[in-house]
Amino acid sequence: MTEAAAPRPNYDDVVRVRADQAIAPRPSARPPRIEAVARLAGVSPITVSRALRQPEKLTEETRRKVLEAVAQTGYESNPHARALRSGRSTLVAAFISNILSQPFGLAIQGLAAELEPEGYELMIGQTSYSYAKEVAMIRSLRSLRPAAVMFTGVIELEDNRQALRELSIPVVETWAYPRDPIDMLVGFSNVDAGAMAAEHLAARGYRRLGFIGRAGGRGALRLQGFRAAAERLGIAIAREVTVPEVIGITDGRAALRRLVEDGEQVEAVFCANDLLATGALIEARARGLGIPGDLAILGFGDNDAAAEIAPGLTTISIDAYSIGRRAGALLRERLGGVAPQMPQQAIDLELILRGSV
Incomplete structure (x- = not known):
């Protein structure tokens, strides 16, 4: 006698929203590039890079020109972006809906338990259930270019879904069970x-x-x-x-x-x-x-x-820690070049009885 399979959860018919139906913030100014610093200082981009990483190899005058240009432009050297260009990005972005929510915190702990032993670093952001914040954070990923990204939720704005696909990095959505996740999913109905x-x-x-x-x-x-x-x-x-x-x-x-x-x-x-x-x-x-x-x-x-x-x-x-751990395992497999056998996973719901009902 075989054991009956657990019933499949009902799908969540997640609303898909166009950008013109939501609050769309004005595009933020692009961060200054190293070429802009080089032009202002009158040196080459490689000289700017040396001034920031190996200043002992340059003259005092050249270092001064570069540092003044950096201060004027607001340029920030990004070690994660350098790592990505060399094919060694170790940054994973995790966006949570509410930083005060204990379940979301447990999910992040589970995510870290899978990824940090492999040498990955987590960057945490809070969307506050806000389309505007979500838009701004996903735009920031275009310049930051992390190795992967995880959300405690699913992305509703179609423009954001497309922007994440265009990054060509692993994406895990959680906390819902839609028919059409962007990439991978660990959720419940x-x-x-x-x-x-x-x-x-x-x-x-x-x-x-x-x-x-x-x-x-x-x-x-x-x-x-x-x-x-x-x-x-x-x-x-x-x-x-x-x-x-x-x-x-x-x-x-x-x-x-x-x-x-x-x-x-x-x-x-x-x-x-x-x-x-x-x-x-x-x-x-x-x-x-x-x-x-x-x-x-x-x-x-x-x-x-x-x-x-x-x-x-x-x-x-819900087992929030397990959601994060499963999401981390999916990302770890994909980042290691392995196609997960179950890229869409369902988490069970459980009723905890206490005195309020």
């Missing part, structure tokens, strides 16, 4: 996560539900699954509170205030990430609400703080 939340709350007897989450991106996908499962189960979503971005637990407190002050009776609320859920739990306790007697709260992400705040946050958990 956010639609399934929302459905799991509704199914759990319905099984506990709740019939009037609320939702708190981001209006776009993964928040919208989790809401999509939450709505579909609630409709299938015949339960009502009485109130939806969406936020443009999630910076910290204060966003969760403000969202819960909106939820309870609206006047709609809500028995249980699904918060699409644990920063929001932790803030909602703190705000509910500050208002004297019994958890889960007056209001049940279900989160997503399973961070340590949510577990420690009484009565403990019930949450949908």
Whole structure:
């Protein structure tokens, strides 16, 4: 008797956005090139390079001219760019959505565990769920040219997807399960996560539900699954509170205030990430609400703080460290000239039961 294969996760229908539909920042000025420094100093580019790397080989006057030109132009020597031109880039860029999120931090630790022993260095950037920041960071990759790049998310802007393809370097997207990743993928279905939340709350007897989450991106996908499962189960979503971005637990407190002050009776609320859920739990306790007697709260992400705040946050958990480790293994294989056998991998969701539901 053979063991049944695990069910394939539902795809996330990630919204693809054109640049003219999003906030597009003005292109930043290109960084000064070594040729501009050479012209200003009246020397050759190789002399500029020697002045910065082997100044003892030049006269004092030549060194002075070059350093003055460097100061005037703002030129910065980039050791990673030099390494890339010589075919030995060791820089891997990792862009995370929110630096305060523990799951994203665990993913970076997993990524580092795979790549750093191989001599690669990680450069970390924060997109803050912002199209504008994402655009600027991906533009910076054109001049920096890292060996590879990883995102705690999937790229929605079509211009950015094309720009990453044109870099011709390994790219790993995570934290969602689209049909069409740019290159490689380690993710999970956010639609399934929302459905799991509704199914759990319905099984506990709740019939009037609320939702708190981001209006776009993964928040919208989790809401999509939450709505579909609630409709299938015949339960009502009485109130939806969406936020443009999630910076910290204060966003969760403000969202819960909106939820309870609206006047709609809500028995249980699904918060699409644990920063929001932790803030909602703190705000509910500050208002004297019994958890889960007056209001049940279900989160997503399973961070340590949510577990420690009484009565403990019930949450949908993902193995964030494993996401980073698997992403790192994919990059390590590709950078080593090996085609991964499974360039698209799915991570399981797990419900962690505590006292808030």
